[in-house]
Amino acid sequence: MSEVFGIPLPALLGQLMLGLVNGCFYAMLSLGLAIIFGMLNIINFAHGALYMMGAVFTWIALAQFGIGYWWSLLLVPLVIALFGVMVERTMLRRLYKLDNLYGLLLTFGIALVTEGLFRHRYGVSGLPYSIPEAFSGTFNLGFMFLPKYRAWVIAASLLTCFTTWFVVERTQLGAYLRAATENPQLVQTFGINVPAMITITYAVGVGLAGLAGVLAAPATQISPLMGTNLIIVVFAVVVIGGMGSILGSIVTGLGLGLIEGLTKVFYSQASNSVVFLIMALVLLVRPAGLFGRER
Amino acid sequence: MSESTALEYLRVTDLHAFYGESHILHGIDFTVYRGELVTLLGRNGAGRTTTLKSILGLVGRRNGSIMVNGREVIQWPTHRIARLGVGYCPEERGIFSSLTTEENLTLPPRLTSEGMSLDEIYSMFPNLKERRRSQGTRLSGGEQQMLAMARILHTGARLLLLDEISEGLAPVIVQKLSEVILRLKDRGFTIVLVEQNFRFASTLADRMYVVERGRIAAEVRKDEINEKQQLLEELLGI
Numbered sequence: 001m002s003e004v005f006g007i008p009l010p011a012l013l014g015q016l017m018l019g020l021v022n023g024c025f026y027a028m029l030s031l032g033l034a035i036i037f038g039m040l041n042i043i044n045f046a047h048g049a050l051y052m053m054g055a056v057f058t059w060i061a062l063a064q065f066g067i068g069y070w071w072s073l074l075l076v077p078l079v080i081a082l083f084g085v086m087v088e089r090t091m092l093r094r095l096y097k098l099d100n101l102y103g104l105l106l107t108f109g110i111a112l113v114t115e116g117l118f119r120h121r122y123g124v125s126g127l128p129y130s131i132p133e134a135f136s137g138t139f140n141l142g143f144m145f146l147p148k149y150r151a152w153v154i155a156a157s158l159l160t161c162f163t164t165w166f167v168v169e170r171t172q173l174g175a176y177l178r179a180a181t182e183n184p185q186l187v188q189t190f191g192i193n194v195p196a197m198i199t200i201t202y203a204v205g206v207g208l209a210g211l212a213g214v215l216a217a218p219a220t221q222i223s224p225l226m227g228t229n230l231i232i233v234v235f236a237v238v239v240i241g242g243m244g245s246i247l248g249s250i251v252t253g254l255g256l257g258l259i260e261g262l263t264k265v266f267y268s269q270a271s272n273s274v275v276f277l278i279m280a281l282v283l284l285v286r287p288a289g290l291f292g293r294e295r
Numbered sequence: 296m297s298e299s300t301a302l303e304y305l306r307v308t309d310l311h312a313f314y315g316e317s318h319i320l321h322g323i324d325f326t327v328y329r330g331e332l333v334t335l336l337g338r339n340g341a342g343r344t345t346t347l348k349s350i351l352g353l354v355g356r357r358n359g360s361i362m363v364n365g366r367e368v369i370q371w372p373t374h375r376i377a378r379l380g381v382g383y384c385p386e387e388r389g390i391f392s393s394l395t396t397e398e399n400l401t402l403p404p405r406l407t408s409e410g411m412s413l414d415e416i417y418s419m420f421p422n423l424k425e426r427r428r429s430q431g432t433r434l435s436g437g438e439q440q441m442l443a444m445a446r447i448l449h450t451g452a453r454l455l456l457l458d459e460i461s462e463g464l465a466p467v468i469v470q471k472l473s474e475v476i477l478r479l480k481d482r483g484f485t486i487v488l489v490e491q492n493f494r495f496a497s498t499l500a501d502r503m504y505v506v507e508r509g510r511i512a513a514e515v516r517k518d519e520i521n522e523k524q525q526l527l528e529e530l531l532g533i
Contacts, residue, residue, distance in 0.1 A: 179391045179402055186389040189351050190403035190450065191377035 007265055013144045015261045021150050021219070023257015024157035025212055029234045030241060030249035031164055032208035038181045038244035039201040042092060042103030047234070048227030049111040050080055050206045054213020055222045056118055059127045069132040073214050080210025081203040088202040093195075111227070118224035126221035135218075153215050160211065161250045164204075168246050177201065181244075236279045242292020252290060303362070304329045304454055304485045305350070310359035312342075312349045312509075319345045321509040322359070327454075327487055332480055334488040334496040336531060337506035343489040344386060346506065347456045350487075351376055351383055363454065380406050382452030386459045386489075388443040390431040397427040399442055403450045410451030419475065420445050437468035444475070455479070458489045469495055493531060505530045 002009045029047060036044045057076045061067035067075070087110065095102045135149040168174040180187040180194055188194040220226060237256055241248030256275050264271040282290060305327040312320040320342050327333045335343040349357045352373045361369050368376045377383070391399055400416065400423070417424035420441045426434055434442060440460055447455060461469045469492070476499050479486065490496035496503060497520055505513040505527070512530055515523050 175394065175398060175402055178393050182391050182393060183389055185353055185373070186383075186385060188373040189353070189377050189381075189383040189385075191374050191406055192404065193372075193374045195372070 005266070010144045012265055015265045016258060017144070017146060017150060017261075019257045019259070019261020019264070020254065021153050021257070022260060023254040024154055025216060025230065025253075026234055026237045026257055027161055027250045027253025028157050028208055028212040028215075029230065030237045030253050031161055031246065032205040032212075033234065033238050034241070034244050034246055034249040035164070035168065035177075036202055036205035037238075038246075039177060039198055040088075040092065040096070040103070041100050042095070042107065043100065044202075044205065045104055045108040045231075046087070046110040046114070047107075047206070047209050048229075048231030049114045050083070050209040050227070051213045051216070051230065052118065052224060052227035053083070053114065054080055054210035055129075055217045055220075055226060056122065056127070056213075056224070057210075058214045058217040059129050059222050062129065063127075069214075069218070072217075073211070076214045077207040077210040080213070081207035084203040084206035085199055087206075088199050092202065093198075111231075115224050115228065122224055124223055124225055126223045129217045129222055131218040149218060153219060156215060157212070160208065164208070165246050165250060233275055236275045238289075240275075240279050240282045240289055242289025245289065245291040245293075248289060248291025302328050304331075304364060305487065306360070306362040307346070307350065308360040308362075310346070310349055310357065310361065312345050312354045312357040314345075314355045319354070319509055320349060320357075323349075323506070323509070323511055325504050325511055325514070327485060329485055330480070330483050331501045332476070332486045332488065332499055334490050334500040334503045335506050336490055336493065336496060336503055336527075337512075338532065339491075341506040342509040343506045344458055345509075347383070347458050347487065347489055350456060351381065377452075378406055380451065380453040382406075382447030382450060382455045384443045384447055384455065384457045384460060386462070388439050390434070390439050390442055392430060392432040394431055395427065396423055396429050396431050396434065396442060399431040400427075400446055400449055403446060405449075405451050407451035407453070409453065411448045413449070416445045416449060419448075419478070437464050437471075440464060440468075440472070441475075448479070453483075453485060455484055455486045456489075457486065459491060460488070461490065461492045461495045473499060493527070 004012055029051060033044055033047055036042060054076050057079060058069070058072040061072045061076065091106060092103060095106060131149045135152050138145040138147045139151060168177060176187060176192055176197065180192070180197060184194050216226070237253050238249060240256065241252030256278065259278070260271055260274060263274045303326055307323055307325050310320050310323040311318065323342070323346055325333070335346060337343050345354060348354050350361055352371065357369065359369065360367060363376060363379050363381060366379065368379070391402070394402060400413070422438050423442055423445060426438065431439070431442065444457070444460065460472060464472070473495065476486065488496060488499065501517055503515045504511050505515070507530060513523070513526055515527065520527070
């Protein structure tokens, strides 16, 4: 059997594949954070909680309403986006004129409250969700076995990331968004309803977290704490990629997932800290992040 | 509707504006008729820019009355006022650094079907055509000013609010701007020009208002400039 640095090739590829799957979640979550930060100038600490809500709602939909995976894939992100609209309209909107620390505190509070409520109701032992039938089993790629569900997660999240990037960077709507990031008042004097655009941006950003939650439901333990565990790494990804950079968050998310996977193979003790080590190094060399622009 | 209100494009009555606790405008009154070019003159801090911004709802708080094309807009949000065909060119020009010249030009959506085409705009501002692929903020000051004006001509706005467009530009560029403004007047645009440069303003304006401490201190018609010279000199310190 072929080996790389004494590691059997299938084991290496397996870890890389797992890393890529994790990277997909990092990318989707940091992408949402990036568009929210770009437009609202708010660090959305509730992002992990919304991801968790996405996964728990997927479980609730099936367990209590008999709504299956495919419908959840469509409906749950919409529900989370609506929740986002409510939060933005009733609370976040009041904070735009204040220091962005207040936005961070508010969303942190929202995260604590929602996680507390879900923990109270569902405990922390984890809720089971089985892989949808269409994706049970594996592909035999010749050199390794690839579980079909993982292939689906990778495909779906790459498609989501690409679509979001395309809308922001290559369409007229995206041009309004980029211009409004620079000078919202002026864009409003062009006749564009900037407050509504801000609401929609927040809704789409958190909707992405909800979608990531649905994709995660069959792949991980659904638990009220799943967001907290992930969000810290995601924030490191955002810092490494550069606050507010769309492309940066996608590339960095995927890249760090892979690096984490590799570290698991070669020096597994460091696999939980490698991301933060990279963050420290990047901050030393490029304080604005790999893709960020200095302000 | 009576004849006089039909001709009125903008009527500002007893306009007060506030930034936080500070009371900036203390009851501004003025009227701009369709196709007219009116300048707001005055010293720095007199409240001219705030008046323009108040018309579009860009200040913290305002009250009084602002009628645009016969409609009361004092309670309206900025984007709805803009859609009545109001174009605003801010003092700082507001060119977007993340967009190219042409993207800056085509960013604002069309408000009416009367907007100038890109060809017309490029024939009016040939420099912009040459530099249409450059990053907007890489243009010279004069070119950025042209771009900021061209941008609102493209939207089809009929009422142009221009803030200090001659500021900081070389005399030859200012001369060129005058020509552009006169051409726009010929095309029937209604223009409110906030200016510091009295000579630039007086050659273009049909009427001038002098703003002083948040109020209109004087109104001077084009044919009165000579007889009211002394008053103007006193108010403007020229």
